[in-house]
Amino acid sequence: MAPVSPVTPDDVRAAAARLEGVAHRTPVLTSRTLNALVGAEVFIKCENFQRAGAFKFRGAYNAAAQLSPDQLAKGIAAYSSGNHAQAVALAARELGTSAVVLMPEDAPRSKREATAGYGAEIVTYDRYTEDRTALGTALAEDRGLVLVPPYDHPHVIAGQGTAALELLDETGPLDALLVPVGGGGLIAGSATAATDLHPGIRVIGVEPEQGDDTKRSLDSGARVTVPVPRTIADGQALPTPGEITFEINRRLVDAIALVGDAEIVAAMRFAFERLKIVLEPSGATGLAALLAGRVDGLPPRIGVIASGGNVDTRRFGELLA
Structure with a gap:
């Protein structure tokens, strides 16, 4: 089967x-x-x-739009090298909630600026020495946010x-x-x-x-x-x-x-x-x-x-x- x-x-x-x-x-x-x-x-x-x-906006919005009002009220967390970061930030703005995004220190400047421009808070990490999944999960848990991962959902x-x-x-x-x-x-x-x-x-x-x-x-x-x-x-x-x-x-x-x-x-x-x-x-x-x-x-x-x-x-x- x-x-x-x-x-x-x-x-x-x-x-x-x-x-x-x-x-x-x-x-x-x-x-x-x-x-x-x-x-x-x-x-x-x-x-x-x-x-x-x-394309990342498609998945970020589809996931965030299915959160409950209580979950949206808490805010969204994400980790991304750039495009998912921007997508989550924009989806959060569209849905009237906030976003905190973990981004690598060497992410392209334009992607960092766009993410911040959509209203998200940015937290940085070293992609070559740190585990973004573990850091992002911990960030969401510590702040009581709903994690919207970049692809594995x-x-x-x-x-x-x-x-x-x-x-x-x-x-x-x-x-x-x-x-x-x-x-x-x-x-x-x-x-x-x-x-x-x-x-x-x-x-x-x-x-x-x-x-x-x-x-x-x-x-x-x-x-x-x-x-x-x-x-x-x-x-x-x-x-x-x-x-x-x-x-x-x-x-x-x-x-x-x-x-x-x-x-x-x-x-x-x-x-x-x-x-x-x-x-x-x-x-x-x-x-x-x-x-x-x-x-x-x-x-x-x-x-x-x-x-x-x-x-x-x-x-x-x-x-x-």
């Missing part, structure tokens, strides 16, 4: 209804130049245009899956879907929605070469921990897949492609120069896998989730210089 998933397609559809009129229905871009380069028809779901600049996963739901609603059937992988929430939710709508679709995750914990985990059949990655894709610099996300992804994800930092920069440059959009490094990894030929046996119609665009002008210029 197949195991019961903690996240169902109905959960994703319920999240979509909850997000209606709150989250943006982000555009889907196509490019004849890109199609010619890769030899396939490509559809890019631009979550860089989502509220707070990334059914409501968060269901919310993230609405990006793929919207993409497929607009494009119709696709042969493959490329999704950036950090903790695994976006791909777990996307795979849940996509394989329900189109059972034959290939779901392919994309990780930075220096942070291949999900690939190693799926290859071995158990969660693997790697050293904290040092990569420009800061949103994917995680050492271990989530527990819930891994159990979903081991059933629904077909493969993981790896990309190097130089390939990520090349994809950011292509997106800026040819598609006229700004992607942060983590948001460009799916496109990087296509452009660098990291996906074997490309099928005719491919969806790519461009997961975010939160990069400040100084950093963007440095990377593309």
Whole structure:
């Protein structure tokens, strides 16, 4: 008997209804130049245009909106390298509550400033020597706050899956879907929605070469921990897949492609120069896998989730210089 998933397609559809009129229905871009380069028809779901600049708002709001009035009155806690931090801060503001967010000391300045700008209190830690999950859990307990984790929660996963739901609603059937992988929430939710709508679709995750914990985990059949990655894709610099996300992804994800930092920069440059959009490094990894030929046996119609665009002008210029 197949195991019961903690996240169902109905959960994703319920999240979509909850997000209606709150989250943006982000555009889907196509490019004849890109199609010619890769030899396939490509559809890019631009979550860089989502509220707070990334797909994370979908999951954060879906989770926070299901809290009770008493829980909301206490406030929300989160831990994040940046995009989930901003998403939780904005979701808390939308729902009339407060947020305290644990962020690494080396988180991009623009992400720290945006998080504070949405009204959240920021507490910092060293991502290379301290355990953010333990620190974040303790912070929430000490202050009596409700913890909204960045990926390993059914409501968060269901919310993230609405990006793929919207993409497929607009494009119709696709042969493959490329999704950036950090903790695994976006791909777990996307795979849940996509394989329900189109059972034959290939779901392919994309990780930075220096942070291949999900690939190693799926290859071995158990969660693997790697050293904290040092990569420009800061949103994917995680050492271990989530527990819930891994159990979903081991059933629904077909493969993981790896990309190097130089390939990520090349994809950011292509997106800026040819598609006229700004992607942060983590948001460009799916496109990087296509452009660098990291996906074997490309099928005719491919969806790519461009997961975010939160990069400040100084950093963007440095990377593309």
